[in-house]
Amino acid sequence: MVKIFDVAVVGAGFGGLAAAAMLSKEGKSVAVFEASNELGGSAGKFERDGYRFQSGATLGMGFESGGVFSNLYQKLDLQPPPMKLLSPIMDIHLPDRTIHYYRERQKWYEEIARKFPGDPSRIQAFYDEVFRVGAMVDQLVHQLPVFPPKKFKDWVNLLPLVKPGSLPLAPYLGQTIYDRLKKYGLHENRLFITFLNGELMDSVQTNVTRCPAFLGYAALQTFHKGAYAVRGGLAVIAEQLAHYCKRAGNDVFMRHPIYQVSEDHGIYQLQSKRDQTFAAKQVLLNNSVHNFHDTVDKSLASKSMINRQKEAERDAWGAYIIHAGVREEVFAETDVLYHQFIDPEYPDDLHEGGQFLLSLSDPEDRQMAPEGMRSLTISTHTNAMQWWNTAHYAERKEAMKHRLLRTVDHYFPGFSEQLDFVLPGTPITFHKWLRRSFGKVGGYIPDGRFSWAKSYSIRTGLDGVFQCGDTIFPGAGTLGVTLSGLMAAKEMSK
Structure with missing residues (x-):
């Protein structure tokens, strides 16, 4: 006989895991399904050649008194992971000056x-x-x-x-x-x-x-x-939330993609790999609205608030990302871990390498890189759909890599010569490894004063099916997606 869970969570990103942990605290039977072998979604990690890299998001937020994660950890009676409070938060490198972005007012x-x-x-x-x-x-x-x-x-x-x-x-x-x-x-x-x-x-x-x-x-x-800067990367937070769920007697199924959600007499059926079927009274989708119509069956989709055509036409970014290792001495003269770079030739471009963020691992955090080295992540916004024109994919990927590295070289001479390992990724990478439809990440692009009114709430229009993540209000970033997960958990527990 198939076990019927109170709640099935599709996707182990921050929103889904926060919701699963809160519902576990309330005594609900919860099953979390993650397609990959890593937790955290776009704030997860992977390891390669002795380095630990953060998949996307890198900056820890919300652990101050009264903050989102501070409150969540108190409610769950969890001890936050070791972390370093940053000030300056980052350096912003403009063509003629560097701005130190201090935390203190x-x-x-x-x-x-x-x-x-x-x-x-x-x-x-x-x-x-x-x-x-x-x-x-x-x-x-x-x-x-x-x-x-x-x-x-x-x-x-x-x-x-x-x-x-x-x-x-x-x-x-x-x-x-x-x-x-x-x-x-x-x-x-x-x-x-x-x-x-x-x-x-x-x-x-x-x-x-x-x-x-x-x-x-x-x-x-x-x-x-x-x-x-969280010791071991933001994925440590995801691991703590997943461990909390397991300690409460609930399940976190890794490498279990959900291919379809359907309904049978008021119970939701979730089809996973090798024809496995799971059942739940309620479902929380933490795999982005971009994936909604590829996840729920046609019968459910036709009853939802989410119009497939309108959703496909809404603007959303992709990300071009570089993971690399670099020798410590390149950044020896600064203890700032986060750097935003403005292309000195095109300071008004906000995407395609015109501006981008470089996140460095803390030299004291030996989980992140071999001795004498530091892991880093470079990311910039990009038009996701252009990467699916495969005719010049390799050349475009290489050209973007050189543009980003050249900009860092401009501000930190000799940077690219000290790189030990360089692994670029495009929206196709996000599509393949994080199962983000067409590699869209970061939610929808606000396009005016009332664009917030077009945001998706946690409701899908289907009784018992909710959603959270970067495409749901209040939007992208670990704080936004966690808040949407907590909003969903609050409604699902009623």
């Missing part, structure tokens, strides 16, 4: 005065607003409402959150970051906009003209609450 304001000498008071006033509005967004989102509301009860559940203290947030729901920059006379400050575009691309996947103000503010202020 006062240090950051002092850096603004040094690096943006023309407008320091106006930029500081802008950041005062960022911190104030970002805190209001946090207060609302951390209460895990279903947002955007899709059902009448979702609207009803939002009403208690509408308090006098949250009403000042309303104007920012209908403006972009660029609209707010106009208020402070900063909309023509090209240097500051270049800086902001880089930070927003990494966190919200868009630029100042297309980013809803409240989403951008929430992302910008998060950097200043606490950023961490």
